[in-house]
Each structure stands twice: as C-alpha cells, then as structure tokens.
Amino acid sequence: LTQRSFTTCFGHVFDADHVIDEAILTVMRAPHTYTTQDVTEINCHGGIAPVRRTLELCLHAGARVADPGEFTMRAYYYGRIDLAQAEAVADIVNATTEAGRQAAVAQLGGALSGRIEEFRQRIIDLLVEVEASIDFVDQDIELVDTAEVAEFTRGIIADIDQLLATAHQGRVLRGGLRVTIAGRPNVGKSSLLNALLRANRAIVTEVPGTTRDVIEDVLTIGGLPVLLSDTAGVRDTDSPVEAEGVLRTRQAMAAADLVLLVVDSSEPLAEEDRQLLGALDGRPHIVVMNKEDLPKQVDAGAVAQLTSGVSVWVSARDGTHIQDLEEAVSSAVWQGAAGAAEHVILTNARHQQALEHSREGLLRAAEGAAEGRYIEFIAADLRDALAALDDILGKTPAEEIINRIFEQFCIGK
Numbered sequence: 001l002t003q004r005s006f007t008t009c010f011g012h013v014f015d016a017d018h019v020i021d022e023a024i025l026t027v028m029r030a031p032h033t034y035t036t037q038d039v040t041e042i043n044c045h046g047g048i049a050p051v052r053r054t055l056e057l058c059l060h061a062g063a064r065v066a067d068p069g070e071f072t073m074r075a076y077y078y079g080r081i082d083l084a085q086a087e088a089v090a091d092i093v094n095a096t097t098e099a100g101r102q103a104a105v106a107q108l109g110g111a112l113s114g115r116i117e118e119f120r121q122r123i124i125d126l127l128v129e130v131e132a133s134i135d136f137v138d139q140d141i142e143l144v145d146t147a148e149v150a151e152f153t154r155g156i157i158a159d160i161d162q163l164l165a166t167a168h169q170g171r172v173l174r175g176g177l178r179v180t181i182a183g184r185p186n187v188g189k190s191s192l193l194n195a196l197l198r199a200n201r202a203i204v205t206e207v208p209g210t211t212r213d214v215i216e217d218v219l220t221i222g223g224l225p226v227l228l229s230d231t232a233g234v235r236d237t238d239s240p241v242e243a244e245g246v247l248r249t250r251q252a253m254a255a256a257d258l259v260l261l262v263v264d265s266s267e268p269l270a271e272e273d274r275q276l277l278g279a280l281d282g283r284p285h286i287v288v289m290n291k292e293d294l295p296k297q298v299d300a301g302a303v304a305q306l307t308s309g310v311s312v313w314v315s316a317r318d319g320t321h322i323q324d325l326e327e328a329v330s331s332a333v334w335q336g337a338a339g340a341a342e343h344v345i346l347t348n349a350r351h352q353q354a355l356e357h358s359r360e361g362l363l364r365a366a367e368g369a370a371e372g373r374y375i376e377f378i379a380a381d382l383r384d385a386l387a388a389l390d391d392i393l394g395k396t397p398a399e400e401i402i403n404r405i406f407e408q409f410c411i412g413k
C-alpha cells in the first residue's frame with residue numbers, strides 16, 4: 001500500500017470482479033493514531049447489506065472483528081493513554097447529559113490523571129527519603145525527620161480529601177440529582193413539576209441504578225441529570241394531624257439530594273408551611289415562592305428567618321422565572337465551584353475507592369511517623385498508598401481489573 005498517511009482515497013469494494021459498493025479508504029500510519037499502530041478505515045455506504053458484504057470480504061481476507069473496547073485497550077497497552085483516560089472514553093460514549101460529557105472529556109484530556117500523578121510524585125519523593133534512611137538504619141544515623149514526614153504526608157492527605165469531596169458531584173453526574181418537590185396541598189407542586197418538564201424536555205430516559213417506582217420523572221437541568229421524586233402522596237386529607245404530612249414529607253426529603261419546598265406566595269404563611277420549613281433540618285434546599293403572578297400575601301421575611309436556603313420567585317402556572325430556579329439548582333450542586341468542564345471531578349467509583357485506599361495508607365504512615373514507629377513500617381504504608389494510586393492510572397494493574405474495564409465497552413471503540 002503506497003497511500004500516504006492521513007489521506008483518504010476513493011474507490012470500489014470488489015468481490016472478485018463484482019462491485020459491492022463505492023468506498024473511501026483512510027490510511028493512518030503509526031505512531032500518531034488512536035492505538036499508536038497502523039490503522040486503516042473503510043467507509044462504505046451505510047445500511048445493512050453493503051456493510052455486511054464489505055465486512056465479510058475483510059474477514060475472508062484475514063481480518064478479525066475487534067473485541068469490545070479493543071481499540072482503546074491497545075491505546076492503553078501501547079502507552080498513549082492511561083487507564084483513567086481509557087475509562088473516560090467509555091464515559092464519553094455513555095454520556096447522556098452535557099455535564100457528564102464535559103467531565104468525561106476533561107478526564108480523557110488527563111485532568112484527573114494529572115492530579116493523581118502529582119500525588120504519586122509527592123509520595124515518591126517521601127519514599128525516596130524514607131527508604132534511603134532504612135539503608136543506614138543499623139549505622140544509628142537519624143537521617144529522616146519523622147515529624148517532617150508526618151507533616152508532609154498530612155499535606156498530601158488534605159489534597160486527596162479535596163478531590164474525594166468532588167465524589168458527591170461525581171455521583172450526581174452518574175446517577176442523577178435526586179430532587180423532591182415538597183409543600184402543603186395546593187401550593188403548586190404539580191404545576192411546578194410540569195413547568196420544569198416543559199422547560200426541560202428530557203433527553204435522558206434512563207439513569208442506571210435508579211428504581212423506577214420511586215422516580216416520577218427524569219429531566220436535565222443545567223446539563224445535569226435530575227430525578228424528580230413524587231411527593232404527591234404527601235397529603236393530610238386522611239389524617240387530621242398535620243404532623244403526619246410533615247412526617248411523610250420529612251421521609252421523602254431525607255432521600256433527596258435537594259429539596260424544592262414550594263410556598264404559595266399569594267397566601268399568608270400557614271402553620272404547615274412553617275412546619276415544613278422547619279423540617280428542612282439544614283439539608284440542601286431551595287424555597288420556591290410560587291404564584292408570583294398573584295398579589296403577594298406571604299411574609300417573605302418570616303420565610304427567610306425559618307430557612308438558610310435561597311428563595312426563588314416563580315409562577316409555575318405561567319412558567320415565569322423557571323430559569324432562575326434552574327440556575328439555583330445548578331449552583332446548589334456545584335457549590336460555587338466551576339462546572340464539570342473546568343474542575344476535576346471524581347466520577348468513577350473505582351477511582352474513589354482507590355483514592356480512599358491510598359488515603360488510608362497515608363494516614364497510617366502519618367500516624368506511624370508521628371509516633372516514631374519503625375521506618376520500615378512507614379515505608380510499607382507509603383508504598384501501599386502509592387500502589388493504590390497506580391491502580392487508578394493502570395500502572396501495575398491486575399489483569400482482572402483491566403479485563404473488567406474493557407468488557408464494558410462496545411465493539412469498535
């Protein structure tokens with residue numbers, strides 16, 4: 001084949017002298033390819049028959065069908081990307097929301113790997129010092145300042161904790177933000193749900209790991225998957241005791257990441273409103289002052305006194321200021337941090353576990369150093385901490401972990 005790298009040429013796919021289809025051939029030569037190996041792509045017309053015949057001819061000529069994830073696995077094995085980046089490819093393919101896609105693209109670009117690599121280097125620096133003094137230990141020379149080791153190690157732990165704290169946002173990206181709309185009857189909960197649905201035609205139809213019967217609707221707000229749970233059952237009609245409604249709302253709220261508490265602003269604050277506001281118990285919430293189209297009767301100052309959360313004024317009926325509410329939901333998730341595109345977020349449960357594992361090793365090392373334990377033990381704990389980080393990047397990974405990761409890919413990636 002004499003075709004130059006990164007060029008395409010037009011031609012025909014033949015079965016003997018019989019034309020199967022017109023096609024474009026792309027040649028990409030090593031090493032600047034997806035897998036770092038030579039890659040050739042044949043583009044024929046879509047549709048089942050031409051693709052199947054062309055594929056059959058390729059197989060007949062000695063090619064074989066790729067295993068799921070094989071291209072990405074090759075890219076990993078030949079060192080073009082690390083394991084965390086390879087996992088990001090699967091995340092991009094499977095992304096159902098904009099924020100999830102952004103986080104995955106950042107991870108493929110090496111944002112997470114860079115952080116992990118930085119932690120690795122700091123542990124390696126420590127190990128170099130600690131191990132060096134092991135070699136001299138029988139000469140009774142105190143080479144390493146253990147108090148300094150303890151302090152340095154705690155510094156790494158603090159930074160790992162910062163990254164671990166983003167796992168909450170990662171969970172939201174993966175599993176969706178569980179939002180409960182609460183409020184006493186007739187304040188406009190159903191109307192608000194409909195207004196949010198109207199504004200956010202859900203592209204997402206299914207979020208893994210969610211139970212269908214609890215979830216009422218899935219929508220996307222600010223690029224985030226949001227699961228709106230049903231509190232329609234929270235009525236006090238069958239119970240003269242208002243506390244019953246509050247109790248059930250409290251249960252629904254306990255399961256939520258974020259509560260939207262709806263208040264009817266066209267009426268004075270009712271006792272049940274006060275109870276519900278009180279039941280928010282410092283959990284993340286937004287007070288939705290509904291029916292802003294009607295004359296205002298509610299005492300907004302009293303509401304502000306009862307909660308620490310933000311209040312957003314809307315009219316669920318007219319759909320006004322629903323966008324303000326959406327923005328409030330987004331900022332509740334990101335808590336002032338930049339969005340998924342700009343900051344490193346731990347989206348993968350495997351990474352989170354490994355990072356926690358690494359943290360444990362570091363904590364043992366820090367405590368050991370502070371207590372003046374044998375330097376060999378401290379070194380062993382540091383090596384554990386390092387190995388856990390290596391697992392994230394796939395530096396010395398067990399074959400089993402690798403296989404499990406690439407099994408989840410679809411063919412052709």
Ligand code: GDP
Binds near residue numbers: 189192290316317
């Ligand atoms: P829920 O019981 O809390 O679910 O309340 P609904 O959504 O069923 O609404 C109760 C009543 O309030 C209905 O008659 C709605 O049309 C009305 N409503 C809801 N939101 C608004 C609003 O923003 N403005 C006005 N004027 N009426 C509203």
